[in-house]
Amino acid sequence: MTTDTQTAVRYERDADGIVTLTMDDPTASANTMNELYIDSMKAAIDRLYDEQDDVTGVVIASAKKTFFAGGNLNGMVKATKDDAASVFAMAEGVKAPLRRLELFPKPVVAAINGAALGGGYEICMATNHRIALNDRSVKIGLPEATLGLLPGGGGVTRAVRKFGLQDALMTVLLQGTQFTPEKAQAAGLVEDLVDSRDELVPAAKAWIKANPEASHNPWDEPGYKMPGGTPASPKLAAFLPAFPAMLRTQLKGADFPAQEAILSAAVEGAQVDFDTASRIESRYLTNLVVNQDSKNMIQAFFFDLQAINAGALRPDGIEPYKAAKVGVLGAGMMGAGIAYVCARAGMDVVLKDVEQGNADKGKAYSQTINEKAIAKGKLTEEKSAELLDRITPTAAPEDLAGCDLVIEAVFEDPALKHKVFAEILPHVKDDALLCSNTSTLPITELAEGADRPADFIGLHFFSPVDKMPLVEIIKGAQTSDVALAKAYDVVQQIKKTPIVVNDSRGFYTSRVIGLMVNEGLAMLGEGVAPWSIERGTTSAGYPAPVLQLTDELNMELMGKIAKATADAAERDGTPYEPHPGTTVVEKMLELERPGRLRGAGFYEYADGKRGSLWDGLAEHFPVADEQPPIQDIRDRMMVAEALETAKCFEEGVIESAAAANIGSIMGIGFPPNTGGAAQYMQGFEHPETGEIGLGAFIQRAEELAAKYGDRFQPTQYLRDLAAKGEGFPA
Numbered sequence: 240m241t242t243d244t245q246t247a248v249r250y251e252r253d254a255d256g257i258v259t260l261t262m263d264d265p266t267a268s269a270n271t272m273n274e275l276y277i278d279s280m281k282a283a284i285d286r287l288y289d290e291q292d293d294v295t296g297v298v299i300a301s302a303k304k305t306f307f308a309g310g311n312l313n314g315m316v317k318a319t320k321d322d323a324a325s326v327f328a329m330a331e332g333v334k335a336p337l338r339r340l341e342l343f344p345k346p347v348v349a350a351i352n353g354a355a356l357g358g359g360y361e362i363c364m365a366t367n368h369r370i371a372l373n374d375r376s377v378k379i380g381l382p383e384a385t386l387g388l389l390p391g392g393g394g395v396t397r398a399v400r401k402f403g404l405q406d407a408l409m410t411v412l413l414q415g416t417q418f419t420p421e422k423a424q425a426a427g428l429v430e431d432l433v434d435s436r437d438e439l440v441p442a443a444k445a446w447i448k449a450n451p452e453a454s455h456n457p458w459d460e461p462g463y464k465m466p467g468g469t470p471a472s473p474k475l476a477a478f479l480p481a482f483p484a485m486l487r488t489q490l491k492g493a494d495f496p497a498q499e500a501i502l503s504a505a506v507e508g509a510q511v512d513f514d515t516a517s518r519i520e521s522r523y524l525t526n527l528v529v530n531q532d533s534k535n536m537i538q539a540f541f542f543d544l545q546a547i548n549a550g551a552l553r554p555d556g557i558e559p560y561k562a563a564k565v566g567v568l569g570a571g572m573m574g575a576g577i578a579y580v581c582a583r584a585g586m587d588v589v590l591k592d593v594e595q596g597n598a599d600k601g602k603a604y605s606q607t608i609n610e611k612a613i614a615k616g617k618l619t620e621e622k623s624a625e626l627l628d629r630i631t632p633t634a635a636p637e638d639l640a641g642c643d644l645v646i647e648a649v650f651e652d653p654a655l656k657h658k659v660f661a662e663i664l665p666h667v668k669d670d671a672l673l674c675s676n677t678s679t680l681p682i683t684e685l686a687e688g689a690d691r692p693a694d695f696i697g698l699h700f701f702s703p704v705d706k707m708p709l710v711e712i713i714k715g716a717q718t719s720d721v722a723l724a725k726a727y728d729v730v731q732q733i734k735k736t737p738i739v740v741n742d743s744r745g746f747y748t749s750r751v752i753g754l755m756v757n758e759g760l761a762m763l764g765e766g767v768a769p770w771s772i773e774r775g776t777t778s779a780g781y782p783a784p785v786l787q788l789t790d791e792l793n794m795e796l797m798g799k800i801a802k803a804t805a806d807a808a809e810r811d812g813t814p815y816e817p818h819p820g821t822t823v824v825e826k827m828l829e830l831e832r833p834g835r836l837r838g839a840g841f842y843e844y845a846d847g848k849r850g851s852l853w854d855g856l857a858e859h860f861p862v863a864d865e866q867p868p869i870q871d872i873r874d875r876m877m878v879a880e881a882l883e884t885a886k887c888f889e890e891g892v893i894e895s896a897a898a899a900n901i902g903s904i905m906g907i908g909f910p911p912n913t914g915g916a917a918q919y920m921q922g923f924e925h926p927e928t929g930e931i932g933l934g935a936f937i938q939r940a941e942e943l944a945a946k947y948g949d950r951f952q953p954t955q956y957l958r959d960l961a962a963k964g965e966g967f968p969a
Contacts, residue, residue, distance in 0.1 A: 246282070247263065248283040250283050260298070260299050269307075272392065284340050291344065297345060298349075299347065300352065305359070306351045306355040307355055308358075315534075330391045333391075340365050341456060344454050346447045346452075347366040348368045349370070349443075350443040360394070362392075364401070365393060367450075370429065373434055380415070384412065384414065384501060385536070388537075389523055391523075395412060396513060399508060400456075400458040401427070403466030404475065411428070431446070486502055495532075495912055496530065497536075536911065539900045547737065553724050553739075565588050566645045567588060572604075573648040574649075576705055578590045582605060582626050589633060592634060595632065595633065598634060602630045637666050641667075643672070644729060651678070656677075656680070660689050673695045674695075674696055674726065677697060679749050681742050681743065686716075695718060696722050697713030698730070699746060712727065741892050745800075745804075747893045748907045757819070760785075764820070765863065768866060771866060771869065773786055775873050776872075779873035780913070787841070795828065795836075797824050830859065835847075839853075874939065880916055885953070888917075895969065900915025903916035921966045923936035926939075933960055937957065
């Protein structure tokens, strides 16, 4: 029972009889569907019904910065299969007051002042009209699928009835799209927009006064017909069998239980009445909540990402930094992409190359991106001109005068990197942050080429820079905390997600992806059918099949990296044993098929377009009579990356499970349904025993070691973590 001093929903009726229910949880910075909210909303709606003769309409508003943050994820990640009944009851308990609100015999309007995602938008869906603040910081939608869940607060049931089965699935539910207010209005998620917060509640009240009879949603009116028809209608019934096949194609055969549950709940719910559909939705939600996939994805895409975005990996006590003028050294593909994202973030950019023509070509890359955005209506000519005006292409070092940030993006050659830094250091600010974009070269060694190693740091961008969301920040031996904090701020300034790692050859992401690639190549060398390897990769949840990925990475570069690694091991006197996959690379280089760049690799290429797998593979890598289980193909690549991640923790290369999870997913395509490389191990569910945790992962790794080699044996460090019941540092 709520009291006046402990309620998450304030009840205020004005002189016109319009009640404003203001969601304002006194125990938290954001409104969530916790127990206090559930009790408070129930009490508020009970009061609405008790006083309905004096009520002319209802406005749902929020006193928080966001409208409503969604479900109580802290509780969901702790739920086990034994908690299924209570999870189902929780889902039904959340929905019951919203259904009563929806059926209230007076108009109800949502005044959306901030993000309304997941449960927040589900509250809005239970109203008759939605008005949102037209600000790009406001996001609206049902992103539960991206967390391994489904919209279980009535989202599936109402979306199907509001948009029709096909549009609900494709536009709102399966992708988990987060819409800006303008796009939400265009898609029908909200009806009206206002330009300021002060206008929201007055606009909602004005709509109530203008529409006093608008007290029911269409699906509760007599004669309602579902847009596009129900599964029983001939047109939709003919198309319906294609839905599962389309979903399977979209997911590339990977196991994403949330999308499958959403599809099932939507189709089944479309065939029954509202209340039955709502119970079906709750049952599917319950099954997702109590199983492991949702826990893995919630950990990565909510808790880990939230922590990183909040600065969890940034040194404390250092003033925020904002770069004003950046010098980008090297106008090739990476440098041009870096120049674009910096200019897009409002920085003045000096794009330098050895020749003016090269620098001009680098700037033209930004123009090409802008032209595509203009053609799609995503950018105006005016905004494009402003962005391009911020980029100055040059071959003159002195043009970098006044730069407070330098990002070098030349070829992976230490001598060349030293040379370009020496050339510009006399011209940039004395305290300029000095960054090197490299994927493998140790930052400590590169810093020797600059006279300020404390200001030197690695920024590993991923290609294409304008699309890839991650930047790996690499601390050198002498990198200061101030430089690290500045680098963190720069990455966030250009709207990327930062992870922080310590210096080593390959750092974290390049080192780990190399194991996945090599394992795929080793299987080819063992006689595993190429198409089985490719299907195993995508069905595991990787974005691209491994042989195709290898062609893109370029085996010439891989060969150079392998040689540099072997040379470094010999120089340092450390043991080095080449991975079995390197022999496949050597063979392909011998056959002059290094990858897409040369027009010949594991795949055929014509005019730069990838065709089918090369017919000659069968001759040079004969397919064995006995083929491994598809689960082994999947697990070999994932376990190889996970074991290398554990070694990175053991060696101090990476110190945060959040960084490992987000870095592996966003940077190198580790299957997102696992929650990332660290969570994959900590949340591993053994396919046969059903045991969950590091112990189960170690058991599976040992099984692979017995069949495929000692490289799958976990180290003592990992065994000790499991024995102590510990996980990786957060």
